[in-house]
Every structure is written in structure tokens, then in C-alpha cells.
Amino acid sequence: MNLKRSLGWLVFLAVLAVWIFLAQGMAGKIGAASLEGLVRVFSWPAFGYLLLGNLIGFAVGMLPGLGGPVTMALMLGFAFQLKMDAVEAFSFLLGMMAVTATTGDITSILFGIPGEGSTASTIVEGHPMAKKGEAGRALGASLMSSLMGALIGAGAIAVAIPIVTPLVLAMGTPEFFMLTVAGVTFVGALSGGSVVKGLAAGGLGFMFSLVGLDMQTATERYTFGTMYLWGGGETGGAGIGLVPATVGLFAIPEIIDLATKGGSIAQAHVGRLGGVLQGVKDAFRHWWLVARCSAMGTYIGIIPGMGGPVSQWVAYAHAMQSSGKHDRVGTGVIEGVVGPGAANNSTLGGALIPTIAFGIPGNVTTAILLGAFLVLGLRPGTSMLTKDLDVTFSLVWVLVVSNVITVSVCFLFLNQLARLTRIKGTLLIPPLLLFIYLGSYTHTNSFGDILVTLVFGALGWLMVVFDWSRPALLLGLVLGRLADNYLWITYSRYDFGFITRPGVLIILCVILASIAFPVIRDRRRQRAAETAP
Amino acid sequence: MSSRRLSIAFTGALFLVMAWALWEASAWELQASLMAWLIGLPTAALLAVQLAREILGRPERAVPVEGDEPGLLDPSLAEQEAEPLDPAEERRRTARIIGWILGFAAAIWLVGFQFGIGLATLLYLKSAGERWLTVAGITVAVLAGVVLVFDCGMHIFFAEGKLFAWSGLTTTPLFNSFCYQVTSPFKG
Numbered sequence: 001m002n003l004k005r006s007l008g009w010l011v012f013l014a015v016l017a018v019w020i021f022l023a024q025g026m027a028g029k030i031g032a033a034s035l036e037g038l039v040r041v042f043s044w045p046a047f048g049y050l051l052l053g054n055l056i057g058f059a060v061g062m063l064p065g066l067g068g069p070v071t072m073a074l075m076l077g078f079a080f081q082l083k084m085d086a087v088e089a090f091s092f093l094l095g096m097m098a099v100t101a102t103t104g105d106i107t108s109i110l111f112g113i114p115g116e117g118s119t120a121s122t123i124v125e126g127h128p129m130a131k132k133g134e135a136g137r138a139l140g141a142s143l144m145s146s147l148m149g150a151l152i153g154a155g156a157i158a159v160a161i162p163i164v165t166p167l168v169l170a171m172g173t174p175e176f177f178m179l180t181v182a183g184v185t186f187v188g189a190l191s192g193g194s195v196v197k198g199l200a201a202g203g204l205g206f207m208f209s210l211v212g213l214d215m216q217t218a219t220e221r222y223t224f225g226t227m228y229l230w231g232g233g234e235t236g237g238a239g240i241g242l243v244p245a246t247v248g249l250f251a252i253p254e255i256i257d258l259a260t261k262g263g264s265i266a267q268a269h270v271g272r273l274g275g276v277l278q279g280v281k282d283a284f285r286h287w288w289l290v291a292r293c294s295a296m297g298t299y300i301g302i303i304p305g306m307g308g309p310v311s312q313w314v315a316y317a318h319a320m321q322s323s324g325k326h327d328r329v330g331t332g333v334i335e336g337v338v339g340p341g342a343a344n345n346s347t348l349g350g351a352l353i354p355t356i357a358f359g360i361p362g363n364v365t366t367a368i369l370l371g372a373f374l375v376l377g378l379r380p381g382t383s384m385l386t387k388d389l390d391v392t393f394s395l396v397w398v399l400v401v402s403n404v405i406t407v408s409v410c411f412l413f414l415n416q417l418a419r420l421t422r423i424k425g426t427l428l429i430p431p432l433l434l435f436i437y438l439g440s441y442t443h444t445n446s447f448g449d450i451l452v453t454l455v456f457g458a459l460g461w462l463m464v465v466f467d468w469s470r471p472a473l474l475l476g477l478v479l480g481r482l483a484d485n486y487l488w489i490t491y492s493r494y495d496f497g498f499i500t501r502p503g504v505l506i507i508l509c510v511i512l513a514s515i516a517f518p519v520i521r522d523r524r525r526q527r528a529a530e531t532a533p
Numbered sequence: 534m535s536s537r538r539l540s541i542a543f544t545g546a547l548f549l550v551m552a553w554a555l556w557e558a559s560a561w562e563l564q565a566s567l568m569a570w571l572i573g574l575p576t577a578a579l580l581a582v583q584l585a586r587e588i589l590g591r592p593e594r595a596v597p598v599e600g601d602e603p604g605l606l607d608p609s610l611a612e613q614e615a616e617p618l619d620p621a622e623e624r625r626r627t628a629r630i631i632g633w634i635l636g637f638a639a640a641i642w643l644v645g646f647q648f649g650i651g652l653a654t655l656l657y658l659k660s661a662g663e664r665w666l667t668v669a670g671i672t673v674a675v676l677a678g679v680v681l682v683f684d685c686g687m688h689i690f691f692a693e694g695k696l697f698a699w700s701g702l703t704t705t706p707l708f709n710s711f712c713y714q715v716t717s718p719f720k721g
Contacts, residue, residue, distance in 0.1 A: 203576025219565035259630035426661045430654035433637045445690045484568040
């Protein structure tokens with residue numbers, strides 16, 4: 001045990017030394033970009049959009065049945081319709097996403113219904129606390145640990161920049177092509193479910209991205225002779241608009257689910273909430289647990305295909321195990337509230353690291369955000385770590401500022417906010433359909449956008465019914481155009497000899513490992529389940 | 534049709550689409566078709582494998598995953614889950630909402646965004662058994678949102694509904710004039 005711990009410290013010190021070495025040369029640049037990013041977030045109208053995003057995220061997080069990624073997909077179109085610049089758009093979109101996990105905890109604790117998929121674990125200990133009359137304490141602990149987790153997750157992006165920058169700068173077009181393939185493969189293979197289906201869905205996404213007029217050769221690809229599918233829209237000539245497709249894939253199936261399950265909004269009555277300050281103290285008392293769970297959340301966020309739904313349960317298991325109270329599961333153990341609260345908020349920061357550096361999103365949210373990067377003319381990788389470093393830092397600041405604002409507002413208006421969850425599900429459907437159709441229509445202001453949304457809505461719903469990976473398909477669609485360009489440049493320059501480049505071979509090995517890993521893991525689990533008594 | 538057959542039909546349809554996509558790409562020059570071949574061929578192979586698996590009755594078995602669902606960690610949580618719906622009722626509700634999703638789109642196409650959304654909202658809420666006051670309140674809020682925020686505020690161009698276009702009527706001047714009246718005090 002001591003040897004293991006010493007080895008751990010040794011690795012930590014080695015990483016720290018490497019980081020200090022790498023950061024030394026970039027310190028001035030990072031400092032200036034960080035300051036500029038902060039100024040841009042607080043400038044007008046970016047700050048106004050951030051507040052608007054926070055407000056929407058607030059409601060979405062609290063309302064069960066309405067997911068953060070869906071709302072982000074819905075709002076994507078408006079960000080472009082309002083002609084926002086990069087920082088304004090991210091203040092709005094990321095500001096919205098950054099707070100959903102925080103407010104989702106409120107519904108989980110008060111009503112035992114997860115406000116967000118990533119806040120389900122908070123129910124296990126948080127809801128029993130509410131039943132015992134300690135709702136205020138549970139909420140105080142959850143909100144404060146969420147804030148601490150979000151700050152650690154945001155800090156992780158800043159810390160990662162000096163490490164990933166030299167890596168990204170050493171890459172060429174062949175490596176970037178392989179990275180786009182790796183991104184889709186990771187999400188397809190690792191996001192749970194069937195590996196074959198996940199990879200096939202990613203491939204289908206790539207194929208959908210080819211629809212449109214090929215700008216290099218003027219070849220009509222899968223356009224059926226219709227001008228609408230020629231493209232020229234925001235995805236750089238792609239025939240299928242990212243916004244209508246994303247809205248269809250994610251929002252339509254959610255609407256069907258919401259309407260089929262009936263009113264999923266909480267009906268129980270909640271009295272006045274007290275003991276919030278005690279909960280805040282609990283979060284500080286367990287600061288080391290908060291730090292550990294935040295680190296876990298960040299790490300899981302970096303791994304493509306994972307994210308909040310996984311990190312919360314890992315953190316919960318760790319919190320209960322380390323508390324020594326595993327015999328009291330489900331009775332209202334405060335550590336079981338603090339741990340997941342920190343983890344699910346730090347995950348977003350972690351997921352942004354591979355998205356910014358390599359264009360490989362860690363989860364659905366960052367896959368949609370990656371689409372926003374491309375539409376706004378930002379290329380993940382070299383430019384976001386050099387030329388647009390201030391924009392990258394503005395993302396960090398949006399995470400920090402949004403969480404500080406949200407947690408402060410939550411503390412001030414907790415009692416009033418709890419009433420939001422009593423809205424009936426049926427009343428939400430017309431406004432949601434309005435946003436779905438308006439959001440997609442703003443792509444080219446034509447009815448064709450709505451048809452694309454309906455087609456992708458049907459596809460998305462069938463994929464949900466038959467358990468196919470929608471994030472993999474979306475990522476293929478987002479990265480397909482980039483991959484097409486990279487592939488042609490690579491082929492023109494190296495022919496198929498590019499495959500022997502060391503960087504390409506390394507990425508290829510990682511891709512193969514990512515495919516083999518879930519297969520081996522599932523076989524082991526299957527065998528263990530079969531041999532278990 | 535059983536769910537297995539439906540699943541086979543879905544996978545089969547995807548495979549056919551992919552096969553058609555590859556056949557179509559064979560007519561393009563290399564630069565335009567390179568990506569389609571490089572990605573399309575393995576994707577078609579994967580779809581064929583999946584289709585064969587489903588036809589042979591060897592779907593991937595469910596693998597127990599730690600923390601996959603709350604009930605695994607806390608049995609009491611399973612009780613908090615909503616009671617499962619009767620499959621017939623679930624099918625009825627699904628068909629109904631799909632009908633409404635298409636209905637909203639049809640209304641927008643026929644009478645334009647502003648009137649279409651308002652009309653569909655009113656009909657949907659009334660058919661869901663809501664009180665007239667609630668129906669009117671939400672319909673007005675939705676209409677106001679479309680007209681004031683998106684039309685007058687964001688100047689989104691809303692195409693004329695087909696019914697108006699066919700009958701030679703136009704609603705655009707009506708909304709333009711309304712927006713002018715609303716926004717002129719702010720323009721000084």
C-alpha cells in the first residue's frame with residue numbers, strides 16, 4: 001500500500017515537473033489570453049447572453065424530461081440567427097449547459113426525480129435527506145459542492161493547455177484526419193451498447209456529411225437533384241444543416257418520450273427549506289472528498305463516450321466507500337450528496353479538453369458544441385490553442401462565472417425555484433415544438449429545414465427504440481466535412497503512404513484499442529455474470 | 534410485427550441505404566468519392582454483420598454494468614420509478630404525439646409560422662383537456678413570442694403559408710405593419 005502511494009506521488013511530481021517545464025514558455029501568453037478571455041466574457045452583449053443562457057439552463061436543469069443537450073441543440077440556431085460572435089455564442093450556449101447539472105440536483109433532492117440524467121445519483125442520499133426534513137441541508141451541500149466541482153473542472157482546462165499545445169502543434173493533416181476518425185470511433189465504441197451499432201452509426205454520420213455539392217469537383221453528392229440539398233449553409237457547403245439535423249436527432253425523440261410517459265414533472269408538495277448553511281458547511285468539511293470526486297469527474301469527462309451519467313455513479317460509489325457508511329446506503333448520507341454533486345459539474349470542464357485540443361468531444365453536449373465551433377469558423381486544435389487562445393479561455397471563464405451566478409441565485413431563491421418543477425408536461429409541448437421548428441427553420445429560412453428536422457427526428461426516434469448511438473451519428477455528421485477535406489489533402493500529398501507515419505500509426509493503435517476494449521470488457525462481465533451463483 | 538422483426542427491418546433499411554450510397558459514389562470522380570469509399574465500405578460491412586446477427590437471432594446480450602441504473606445501487610429507488618405503461622396505451626400516446634408533431638409542421642406549411650403555431654397550440658392544448666383560460670394564455674404567449682421576439686425583434690423571414698399563397702392572399706404586410714407599430718416608439 002505504501003509503495004503504491006509512493007509511486008502515485010512520484011507520478012504526480014513527474015507530471016507537475018513536466019507541466020511547469022511546458023508552462024514556463026507559455027506563461028505570458030496564457031496570462032494575456034486568460035485576461036482577454038475574462039474581459040470578453042464581461043463585455044456587452046456577451047454577458048447579457050451569458051445571463052440569458054444561465055436563465056434557460058436553470059429552468060431546463062430543474063424540469064425533468066428536458067435535457068441540457070436537447071436545449072443546446074434547440075438554441076444553436078438562434079445563436080447564429082442573432083449573428084453572435086464566438087465568445088457571445090459560447091457565453092449563451094455554454095452558460096446554459098454549465099448550470100443544468102447544478103439545478104438538476106434540486107429536483108433530484110426535492111422530488112426523487114432526476115432533473116438531468118447526470119443528477120440521478122443525487123437522489124440516492126439526497127432524497128432520503130429531504131424526506132427526513134433535511135432538504136435544505138442536502139441542497140446547500142449539493143450546490144456548494146457543485147460550485148467547487150465546476151471550478152476545479154474549469155481549472156483543469158487551463159492546466160491542460162500547456163500540456164496539449166506542443167502535442168497538437170506537432171501534428172499534420174494525416175494525423176488530424178485520423179483524429180476525426182478516432183473521435184467518431186471512441187464515441188461509437190465506448191458510449192455503451194453494441195460496438196457494431198455504435199461504429200456503424202458513426203459511419204452513417206460521415207456519409208450524411210457528404211450530402212451536398214462538393215466544392216472541389218462540383219459533384220452533386222446524394223442531392224436527388226434538389227437545390228436545397230446542394231447546401232452552402234453554415235456547415236461550409238454541407239447539404240444537411242447541422243442545426244436542423246441536431247434538433248431532429250435529439251429534440252424530437254425527447255418530445256415523444258415526454259408525451260408518452262405523461263407529465264413527468266414533480267407533483268409533490270415541498271414546505272419551506274431550512275438548514276442550507278449547514279449543508280454549505282458540510283461541503284467545506286468534506287473538501288478533500290469534493291476535490292477527489294471533482295478530479296474523477298474531470299478525468300471521466302476527458303474519456304470520450306463517458307460523461308456525467310457515468311462520473312456521478314463512480315463518484316457516488318467512491319464517496320460511500322470512503323465514508324465508511326456503506327451499510328447505510330439510501331438513508332441520507334451527506335457524503336453521497338457532496339461527491340456526485342462535485343463530479344457531475346467537473347465533467348463538463350474535462351470533456352472540453354479533448355474537444356478544444358483534438359476535436360474529439362467527450363460527450364453529447366461537447367459534440368453539439370463542437371458543431372458550434374465549426375459553424376463559427378473555429379477549428380479545434382492548433383488555432384484554438386494559439387490564435388484563438390482568448391476564445392478558449394473565455395470558455396473557462398464562462399464555466400466559472402455561470403456557476404458562481406447560478407449557485408448564488410439558487411441560495412437566494414431556493415424556495416421559489418422549487419415551484420418551477422410543478423409545471424405540467426403537456427403545457428411544455430407546444431413551446432418546445434415552437435422552438436424545434438423555429439430553431440431548425442432559422443438555418444436557411446425554408447420549409448426544407450423543417451423537413452430535414454422531421455426526417456432526422458424519425459431516424460433519431462427509431463435509433464432510440466432500437467438502441468443505436470445517436471451521439472456517434474451526430475459526431476460523424478459534424479466531423480465528416482473536416483475529415484473529407486483532411487483526407488483529400490493527405491491523399492494528394494502522401495497517397496496511401498500516410499498510413500506509415502508514426503503519429504498516424506499511434507492513433508490507429510488507439511482506435512483499435514478503443515474498439516477492442518469494450519468487446520473484451522463485455523466478454524469478461526458476461527463470463528463473470530454467468531459464473532456468479 | 535414483433536420488435537425483433539422491426540429491428541431487422543430497420544437495420545436492413547440502413548444497410549440498403551448504405552449499399553445505394555456506395556453504388557451512387559461509384560459514378561463520381563476520385564476526389565469526391567474517396568471518403569465515401571473509405572468510410573462507406575467498412576460501415577456497410579458493419580451493418581451487414583449487425584443484420585446477420587439479428588436475422589440469426591444473436592443480438593448482443595445485455596451485459597450487467599455497475600451503476601447502470603439506480604436500482605442496482607439502491608433497491609428502494611426502483612420503487613420511485615413511474616409504473617410501467619400498458620403497451621397499448623404507450624402505442625396510442627406515441628401515435629398521438631407523432632401525429633401532433635406532423636400536425637404542427639403541416640399547420641406551419643399551410644398557414645405560415647405565426648398562424649400555424651398559434652392554431653396548432655390551441656388545438657393541441659384543448660385536445661389535451663386543458664381549461665380554456667390555460668389554453669388561451671399559452672396560445673397568446675406562444676403567438677406573442679413568435680411575432681414580437683422572432684418576427685419584430687429578430688427579423689426572421691417567415692415564408693407565407695401555402696393556403697395564402699394559393700389563394701393569392703398575403704399576410705406579410707399585416708405583420709410588417711404590426712411590427713412597425715410596435716417597434717417605432719423604441720426607434721425614436
